[in-house]
Amino acid sequence: MSEKKKIDIEYSQLDSERMRINVGPQHPSTHGVLRLEVEVDGEIVTDVVPHLGYLHRSFEKHCEYMTYPQIIPYIDRMDYISAMNNEWPYVMALEKMLDVKVPEKVEYLRVIVAELNRIANHQIAVATFGLDAGAFTPFLFYFRDREYIIWILEKLSGARLLYNYFRVGGVAGDVYPTFKEECHDVIAKVRKTNAEVMNLLIHNNIFIKRTAGVGILTPDVAINYGCSGPVLRGSGMAHDLRRDEPYSIYDRFDFDIPVGKGEVGVVGDCWNRNMVRMHEMEQSCRIIEQALEQMPMEGDVTAAIPKRIKLPKGEIYSRAENPKGELGFYIVSNGTDKPERLKARGPSFVNLSVIPEISKGYMFADLILILGSIDIVLGEVDR
Amino acid sequence: MGLLNKLDDPYEGGGIVLGKVEELLNWGRSKSDWYLHFGLACCAIEFMAMNASHFDFMRFGTIPRTSPRQADFIMITGTVTFKMADRIKILYEQMAEPKYVISVGSCSNSGGPYWEHGYHVLKGIDQIIPVDVYIPGCPPRPEAFEEGMILLQKKISRQAIFNKRKRLGTE
Amino acid sequence: MTAQEIFEKLRTEAGDAVIECVVQPSYDPFIRIAPQAVFDICHSLRDDELLAFDYLMSLSATDLGDDLGVVYHLYSTKWKHKLVVKTQVPKDNPVVPSVERIWRSADWHEREAFDLLGVRFDGHHNLIRILLPYDWEGHPLRKDYRTPETYHGMKV
Amino acid sequence: MLSEFGIVFLYFALGVGFVGIALVAAWLVRPSKPNPIKNSTYECGEIPIGDSWVRFNVRFYVIALVFLLFDVEIVFLLPWALVFKQLGWFAFVEMILFVLILAAGFIYVWGKGDLDWDKPRPYIAKLEDLVVGRKKPSKL
Numbered sequence: 001m002s003e004k005k006k007i008d009i010e011y012s013q014l015d016s017e018r019m020r021i022n023v024g025p026q027h028p029s030t031h032g033v034l035r036l037e038v039e040v041d042g043e044i045v046t047d048v049v050p051h052l053g054y055l056h057r058s059f060e061k062h063c064e065y066m067t068y069p070q071i072i073p074y075i076d077r078m079d080y081i082s083a084m085n086n087e088w089p090y091v092m093a094l095e096k097m098l099d100v101k102v103p104e105k106v107e108y109l110r111v112i113v114a115e116l117n118r119i120a121n122h123q124i125a126v127a128t129f130g131l132d133a134g135a136f137t138p139f140l141f142y143f144r145d146r147e148y149i150i151w152i153l154e155k156l157s158g159a160r161l162l163y164n165y166f167r168v169g170g171v172a173g174d175v176y177p178t179f180k181e182e183c184h185d186v187i188a189k190v191r192k193t194n195a196e197v198m199n200l201l202i203h204n205n206i207f208i209k210r211t212a213g214v215g216i217l218t219p220d221v222a223i224n225y226g227c228s229g230p231v232l233r234g235s236g237m238a239h240d241l242r243r244d245e246p247y248s249i250y251d252r253f254d255f256d257i258p259v260g261k262g263e264v265g266v267v268g269d270c271w272n273r274n275m276v277r278m279h280e281m282e283q284s285c286r287i288i289e290q291a292l293e294q295m296p297m298e299g300d301v302t303a304a305i306p307k308r309i310k311l312p313k314g315e316i317y318s319r320a321e322n323p324k325g326e327l328g329f330y331i332v333s334n335g336t337d338k339p340e341r342l343k344a345r346g347p348s349f350v351n352l353s354v355i356p357e358i359s360k361g362y363m364f365a366d367l368i369l370i371l372g373s374i375d376i377v378l379g380e381v382d383r
Numbered sequence: 384m385g386l387l388n389k390l391d392d393p394y395e396g397g398g399i400v401l402g403k404v405e406e407l408l409n410w411g412r413s414k415s416d417w418y419l420h421f422g423l424a425c426c427a428i429e430f431m432a433m434n435a436s437h438f439d440f441m442r443f444g445t446i447p448r449t450s451p452r453q454a455d456f457i458m459i460t461g462t463v464t465f466k467m468a469d470r471i472k473i474l475y476e477q478m479a480e481p482k483y484v485i486s487v488g489s490c491s492n493s494g495g496p497y498w499e500h501g502y503h504v505l506k507g508i509d510q511i512i513p514v515d516v517y518i519p520g521c522p523p524r525p526e527a528f529e530e531g532m533i534l535l536q537k538k539i540s541r542q543a544i545f546n547k548r549k550r551l552g553t554e
Numbered sequence: 555m556t557a558q559e560i561f562e563k564l565r566t567e568a569g570d571a572v573i574e575c576v577v578q579p580s581y582d583p584f585i586r587i588a589p590q591a592v593f594d595i596c597h598s599l600r601d602d603e604l605l606a607f608d609y610l611m612s613l614s615a616t617d618l619g620d621d622l623g624v625v626y627h628l629y630s631t632k633w634k635h636k637l638v639v640k641t642q643v644p645k646d647n648p649v650v651p652s653v654e655r656i657w658r659s660a661d662w663h664e665r666e667a668f669d670l671l672g673v674r675f676d677g678h679h680n681l682i683r684i685l686l687p688y689d690w691e692g693h694p695l696r697k698d699y700r701t702p703e704t705y706h707g708m709k710v
Numbered sequence: 711m712l713s714e715f716g717i718v719f720l721y722f723a724l725g726v727g728f729v730g731i732a733l734v735a736a737w738l739v740r741p742s743k744p745n746p747i748k749n750s751t752y753e754c755g756e757i758p759i760g761d762s763w764v765r766f767n768v769r770f771y772v773i774a775l776v777f778l779l780f781d782v783e784i785v786f787l788l789p790w791a792l793v794f795k796q797l798g799w800f801a802f803v804e805m806i807l808f809v810l811i812l813a814a815g816f817i818y819v820w821g822k823g824d825l826d827w828d829k830p831r832p833y834i835a836k837l838e839d840l841v842v843g844r845k846k847p848s849k850l
Contacts, residue, residue, distance in 0.1 A: 017764035024754020025470050026421040028449045033423055033467055035756065042767045042828055053685040054467045055424055060670070061694055062500045073496065080425035080522075097580055124428070143435030150432075160432075161425055161522050213832075220837045223608055223631055226659030239631055314580030317627050317638065319611065330614050330625065341695075345612035345627075353662045357835035366830065379424055382464075382685055450752060465705045466687045470755035476747035480740065502694050502701040502710060503686060510708055597842065655842045 018046060025054045029132050029368045032378030036355070038367065045367050048356045052349075056382040063342035068094055068168070068309045071342070076162040078344060079380040082121040084153070085114050085322045087166035090329050092247060093318035097311050097333065100169035103304055107249045108295035109171055112183065113156065115284040115291070119190055120149045121323035122277040122284075125230075125375040129274055130201050132372035133210050138201045145193050148186045152179070169304035180292055187285045194281055202271075202278060203264075211274065212265025215358045215370035219268070225357070226350045229325030230280065231374055234260040234273030241321040253290045255283045270373035277375070280323075310337045324348050324375055346380035405544050412455075412481065413539035419454035419474065420447035423461025426488040429522040430460045438525040443532045451475075456483035456515075456535065462490035462497060463505045475512045483515045483539070484508070485531050492517050555635055557583035560605060568595055584625075584638035592624075592641055593651040593677070599628060599637070600656050606632040610657035615667035617697050622648045622673050643673065652678040670695040772824045783812050 023036040030036065033054035039047035059078060063071050075090050076083035088110060095102060123142040130138040150160050156173050157165035165172050201207055217227070219237040232239055240257040242250040258279030260272030311333035319328035325347025332341040351374050359367045422430055433440045434447070448454045451474050463471060475484070486508045489495035494506035508514060515538055518531040555563075561575035564585065571591030577583040587595055599607045607628035616623040626639040643650055652675035654661045664675045665684040672693035675681055682688065692699055701710050712720065751758050790797075790805050819825060 016767040019762060019764050020759045022753045022756040022759065024756040025467060026419070026474055026755040028420055028447075032427070033421075035754070037759070042770075044828060044830060053683070053687065054464060054470070055462060056464055056466070056503050056685040057424075057462050057497050058501050058503050058694065061502060062497070065500050077425055077496070080428055124431075140436045143432060144437060147432070147435075147437050160524060161428055216832065216834050218834065218836070221658075221835050221840065224658045224837055224841060226610055226657065237631070244634060312580045314578070315582055315584075315638075316580070317582055317612070326611070328612055328627070330612060330627065332616060341614075341616045343612065343614035343616075345614075349662065350659050353659060357840070360835075361831045361833040363830050452752060465708060465710075468708060469706060473747055473750075473757075474755045476745060477750070477752050480743055502699075505708055658840055 016041060023367075029128075029372065031128060031371070031376055032381075034352075034371075034376070034378055034381070036367070036371070038364070040364060043363050045359055045362055045364055048359050048367065050352060050355055052352075052378075052382055054382065055378045057379075059344065059383040060342060063339055065338065067337045068311065068339065071339070072166065073162065073164045075344075076164055077379060078346060078383060079322065079324065079327070079348070079377050080162060081124055081377050082117045082323045083162045084117040084165060085121075085320065086327060087163075088114055088248075089318045089320035089327055090331075091166045091168055092320065093316050093329055093331055094168045094309065094311065096318065097314060097316055097331075098168065098306065098309065100304055100306060102169055103299050103301070105296050105299040106170050106301050106304070108291050109175065109301065110166065111249060111253075111291045112288050112295070113153065113165065113171075115287050116149050116153060116183075116186075118284045118323040119281050120146050122281045123149075123190075125277050125323075126197070126201075126274060129270075129369075129372040129375070130197075130207075132368050133207055135201050135204070135207065138197045141193050141197060141200075145186075145189055148182075148189055152182050152186060155179075155182075167302070167305045168309055169306060170302045172302070174301050175297070183288060183292055187288060190281060190285060194278060198278065202275065208264050208271065210366075211270040211369055211373070213269050214265075214362060214366045215270045215373060216266050217268045217354060217358050221357065222268075222354070225354045227325070227354055228347050228350070229322065230273050230276045231325065231351045231354070233258065234276045234373075235268035236260050236262075241319060241326055245319075247320060252294065253287045255286050258283060270369050273373045273375075308337070311335070311339075319345075322347055324377065324380070325351055327380075344380075344383055346383060348374075348376035348378075348380040349383075352376050352381055405542075406540075408544060409540040409542060413536040415444040416455035416483070416535075416539065417446045417448045417453060418485075419451050419457040419478065420449050421474075423459065423463065423467065424488075424490065426460035426490070426522045429525060430458065430487070430528065433525040433528045438529070440528065440532070443529075443536070445532070451478040454478055455481070456485060458485045458487055459491040459508045460487040462488075462495065463508050464503050465505055466503070468505045468508075468511055471508070472511050483535055484512055485516045485518065485535060486514045487518045487528070487531070488523055489519060489521045492519065495521055555604065555633065557585060557637060560637060561585050563602075563604070564595060564598075567598060571595065582638050584640050586640050586642075589624075589641045589643050589650050593653060593656070596626070596639070596653045596656050599639075604633075605637075606630045607637060608632070608657075610653075610659050610663075611636075613653075613660050613663035613667065615671040615673045615695075617671060617695060618642065619697070620645055622671060624650050624667065624673055626653070648673045649676055650674070651676060652681075654678050669693070672696065767828070769824070769828065776819055776824065779815070780812065783809070 018039050018041045021038050021040055023030060023038055025033040025035050035051040037049040037051060038045055059074055062074055072087055075086045079086050123146045127139040127142040153163060154160050155176050157163035217235045219235045222232045222235045222237065236259055238257045238259045243257055258276050260267050260276055262272060265271045313333060313335040315332045317328060317330045319326050327347055328345040330343040331339050334340040355371065355374065359370045432438065457475060457478060486492050490497065491508040494501060494504055497504040498506050516531045516534045518527050520527050557575055557577065561572065564572045568591060571588045573586045573588060575585050599605050607630045609629040609631050611627040611629050614625050616625065621642045622645055623640060623642050628637045628639065641650065650673060652664055654664060662684060664678055665681060667673045668675065668681050669683040669685050670693055683690065691702065704710060794802055
């Protein structure tokens, strides 16, 4: 009797056509106006093509017409979630070119304000990441706490979101009397909420099942793609400008660089990137506390601001550790008070270019999670 | 039975509310209009803070809807670039009829800080879609969002549905 | 290693393709190289054990009047040193070999340089506009750029 | 007096009427200004690329069949469940037999693997196939 051939058709061998879907500019979870053209086979993502430029506001063209101090509000509007950190590399570059000596009090104030903004940025990052995974409560917890931070920054600079607070050689507004107490109790609140969200969301079994082992990015691919910030540190690479290239007075504080260790899932997956952000909030609290103790209270913050800023002819590239990664400014000056060319290297723009590599083969819902774990903001991607 | 003898104090124990059908319809429409959930730029972050528990945008009866088919009004929160303008035109057309537009922030009102050299920025959303309420500010404070929302509700509740002459007057 | 030592090292290897090393006040020290040797020099910059520039910080294009300049900012995560490499191409045929195959982060930076300044990178797998709409004419960051009157019927 | 089926018809007419009035009233009152863009499919503000009538994987069809099968089983179970007390032992055993036959079918389908869904096959990017080789370049 002829040997009955066992027909075992593996489902994936049955070729089915692929459908192209637009996770388009108007989508609840693209963190802004980003279009992902996704090629889907059933439910498995086979290819992702990001389309950018929906928020390209011609920032670099503006820089050629604006004088140096006038550019600071435009820089705020690049990464509008952490506006204070944006201004720092730009202002440092100008101070290095003009070699302006920044008073101690201003340096401490800049560190405190930048770290507060880093906490606010990570709060939004973890909150929207929880939203992408379907958890709504951390969003409400974190936005309630972010309001406390926003009120402090509002009392300092007058604005809630886009501060225009840094000046070359100083800062705009001085410290108000109850600044230290409010910072301390905001840090206490942030720590309490972090502890709550740690076991509410981060160690929640459903969240772990959804995010562990998804979107794995190996360190050498991350470096080659130029990733930085929590995306690179989530893959186990301890590269942080505040430690490797200490700018301003970061060498006076002792804090450690959280790195994805893979307690849950694989190193370099969504869960570890998110865990790095949670730890970084704790490290920022430590930095703020040390800065508050050592901060000299006397001295005028606007003393060292030069009246007229006219840069000598030259070029400079300065970078700083933004909450989303390494923000760099390449300024070409031709001796007048307007830059000839200013190129902004935004961390979100570079981190986003990894998406096509790390989202192949996952379910469609995981693609949304991978995008949330990269934590991009479109103002910086499209500039 | 003397139902109408309580005419001068209609709510005192009577439980009967007299009014036009328009007012009833407009009351229903204005107090529960859902908006199309999408954010463009910095105003969207203020809008998220607005949606969170501290400012609680939902007390105006608004629910974020992600598809234009179920949205009553659209909030343009952020800078409108040309590449995005075509998409917003499509989204606006795909919304179901009585639809309204709130333009949030000086970027979508008039191009904002990008009006002078913004070669890729649309100078004001009213060039492509009719706008009902403008909210100034860059980004506007959440309280300004609430004022914009109240203005929209006032506009909706003043609309006349059946009386053609009145509708042309107040539109 | 400072820029001068790297310059000597490259000078011995690449010969005259490495034109000069400029160290001036208020300038980041940079090395100027000939455009056609970009790929080989960058390849050796990345793979050489002593240099190990495995992190391309940023690739930017600048308009230098009658030339278009391309600037590479490199960083080494191993030796923690930085380097700036510059090259210039005439404006009428601005062609630079693409380094996309050496550092993947150059892919989008080159597309943006092409989009905003019109520098063409040959060897790039899909050199199309990245920020501006695909049917936009002109390259906005050039000094002689005149913004169009209308786009899709909307006034610019 | 209305017959048994008269009541069923009345019940049916009431249902259709209730839904019909609501739909017709809505159709009368709502404003309708159709235009080509409004009627096009909504895809996040984009013009859709390609169409959605593609050849799906066959597992979606198999799952639909298996669902239909067990749905019909429930339709038979429902009336029986109402009156199985009066029907006595015989009807009870008969229905259990019916359920067992279908359970055998279910086990077969499960064993054959028609029910296990498509597992994600993550592809982890390796640097070698992305960039030019890592070996030291020959003398330039």
